[in-house]
Amino acid sequence: CLMREDTPLLAGKTVTITAGPTREALDPVRFISNHSSGKMGFSLACAAKALGAKVNLISGPVNLTTPSEVNRFDVESAQQMHDAAMELAVNSDVFIGCAAVADYKATTTANNKIKKQGDTMTIELSKNPDIIASVAALEENRPFTVGFAAETNDVANYAKGKLKNKNLDMICANDVSDSSIGFNSENNAMTLFWPEGERHLSLQSKQQISHLILKEIASKLAAKK
Numbered sequence: 001c002l003m004r005e006d007t008p009l010l011a012g013k014t015v016t017i018t019a020g021p022t023r024e025a026l027d028p029v030r031f032i033s034n035h036s037s038g039k040m041g042f043s044l045a046c047a048a049k050a051l052g053a054k055v056n057l058i059s060g061p062v063n064l065t066t067p068s069e070v071n072r073f074d075v076e077s078a079q080q081m082h083d084a085a086m087e088l089a090v091n092s093d094v095f096i097g098c099a100a101v102a103d104y105k106a107t108t109t110a111n112n113k114i115k116k117q118g119d120t121m122t123i124e125l126s127k128n129p130d131i132i133a134s135v136a137a138l139e140e141n142r143p144f145t146v147g148f149a150a151e152t153n154d155v156a157n158y159a160k161g162k163l164k165n166k167n168l169d170m171i172c173a174n175d176v177s178d179s180s181i182g183f184n185s186e187n188n189a190m191t192l193f194w195p196e197g198e199r200h201l202s203l204q205s206k207q208q209i210s211h212l213i214l215k216e217i218a219s220k221l222a223a224k225k
């Protein structure tokens with residue numbers, strides 16, 4: 001964590017963040033996943049800590065060290081991430097869904113290694129729970145809920161659609177058609193959307209951009225009171 005902030009804008013607040021990919025098992029040795037590195041979520045955890053928050057980081061399988069003084073919860077599947085998120089969200093002031101959650105899992109997971117058979121094979125998939133939408137739908141103890149949207153096209157419209165449909169307070173949208181930003185990169189550029197406005201954050205390190213996102217969240221949280 002590089003950023004050090006003099007004003008602890010999130011002192012006394014609890015921030016829960018999901019990060020990294022999820023893994024959906026097909027059998028004991030195979031899974032469906034994605035290329036998320038977890039860097040953005042871990043950067044957000046650092047930034048929240050630097051602003052004085054108590055930080056819970058729910059992480060899928062990643063190769064990153066836990067930022068100091070951050071409570072890390074390791075999970076594999078989307079269902080496990082969902083269960084951890086629902087438990088922690090009700091005691092959080094802010095929930096940030098930065099994980100690249102697998103949208104689908106195998107309908108059935110084989111107990112034994114699946115054997116090679118014909119020239120084609122079909123795997124039936126079933127939809128995973130939408131973690132951030134479940135958090136945002138909480139009727140009691142609902143945290144300020146922030147989503148991410150990685151899009152390759154029509155970025156602003158898809159992001160605004162997710163903001164509305166998932167009932168989020170803010171969404172951070174980035175264009176992943178440009179490989180210099182997002183997923184495995186050290187840098188990122190994005191636009192934050194909330195119901196009444198938007199703010200563009202120019203290309204900079206994930207650490208710097210995380211700091212700006214958390215400061216924006218802190219000011220919105222303060223304004224809500």
Ligand code: CTP
Pocket residue numbers: 018078097098099100101102103128129130131132133146147148149150162
């Ligand atoms: N998300 C989630 N649970 C899921 C899928 C997504 O919590 N099962 C969250 C992500 O962490 C992110 C936001 O929802 O904060 C948007 O994720 P994204 O994949 O862009 O949206 P989807 O609703 O899955 O739509 P699609 O993949 O079709 O664009």
Ligand code: CA
Pocket residue numbers: 101102103
């Ligand atoms: Ca998705």
